[in-house]
Amino acid sequence: MKKLFISAFLCLITLLMSSLCQAQISYVYSLSGNFQSTHSDAPDLIQLPNNDGLMGEFVSRVVPETTCGQMGNADGYFFEDDAGLQFNNPEGFIDQSYSVAFNFQIDEFITPPPWVRILSFTHIDDVGVYIKLTNPPNNGTLEFWPFGTVGETDFFSPTDFYQIILVRNEVGLIKIFVNGTEFAEYDDSETQSYVPQNPDNFIIWFKDDPSVLADEASPGFVSDIVLADFPWTTQQVADKWDEFCSDLLSIEEQEFSDWEISPNPSQDIINISQPSNLISEIEIMDIFGKICMSSKVRQNNTRMDVASLNVGIYFVRIKTKDGKVGVKKFIKN
Incomplete structure (x- = not known):
């Protein structure tokens, strides 16, 4: 009886492993x-x-x-x-x-x-x-x-x-x-x-x-x-x-890796930093492309108060002094 139990147990384990490894x-x-x-x-x-x-x-x-x-x-x-x-x-x-x-x-x-x-x-x-x-x-x-x-x-x-x-x-x-x-x-x-x-x-x-x-x-x-x-x-x-x-758009992700949004998600304040270029403009858009917030700046790092935004998914778009544009997703919680 003990051998039968062990045999059945091993079969069950085999079936489970087969399912998990599929x-x-x-x-x-x-x-x-x-x-x-x-x-x-x-x-x-x-x-x-x-x-x-x-x-x-x-x-x-x-x-x-x-x-x-x-x-x-x-x-x-x-x-x-x-x-x-x-x-x-x-x-x-x-x-x-x-x-x-x-x-x-x-x-x-x-x-x-x-x-x-x-x-x-x-x-x-x-x-x-x-x-x-x-x-x-x-x-x-x-x-x-x-x-x-x-x-x-x-x-x-x-x-x-x-x-x-x-x-x-x-x-x-x-x-x-x-x-x-x-x-x-x-x-x-x-x-x-x-x-x-x-x-x-x-x-x-x-x-x-x-x-x-x-x-x-x-x-x-x-x-x-x-x-x-x-x-x-x-x-x-x-x-x-x-x-x-x-x-x-066939955009390589590394093209957007030299600037950051933190914290992300955030309830109130986000920090936007771009070490190599001066940021000239920041826009926050909803998923429909509607601009919800914007700011003209001339610095590498800036803070924005997003507390007034509804909870959801947004896109932050930055424009640099030399004309480059970057877009990243931001979550407001």
């Missing part, structure tokens, strides 16, 4: 000139044409200052009106739990119909992530169909670039994050609508099949698609949002 895999598609992933086993993304046979092309497009606090250029894929991309899910990759992240811009918010499809797992029904055109042609609101609009009303515009992250855990709980902020959470354990569907087993960006509702998409831009076969933690989501501007 590799977590991520496929990264930068979309800079090709549809390939940095992972050698990942399938290429597939172009989906619209009803006129148009698909898209690789481009470099201007990113407005309101997106990242500085103008720049983003490399990625332009998709035509009602065209898109498809990921064919390999056997054993994405199942019940996963993470999907991508950066994008929608070029126009024109009705009818009053939606723009962003992400779905099937061509045969309406279930998916949309932008509902709540103030066309200027603004839209995230919609988790059929669960209604979520997050801030009129959050999206056809001017700025955005990051969406979808995380589904093992029990079917889904969270959707936009620009690092959680917009919605709901239980998909029974409906199973937000997992790749048999027999097609794919994920679709932007394209809306005419069998559902024709023209429920708009032209736009997408880059930096990441698919992982495990649910990201809140810290991993935050880290990905931290990388948004550097990924989008």
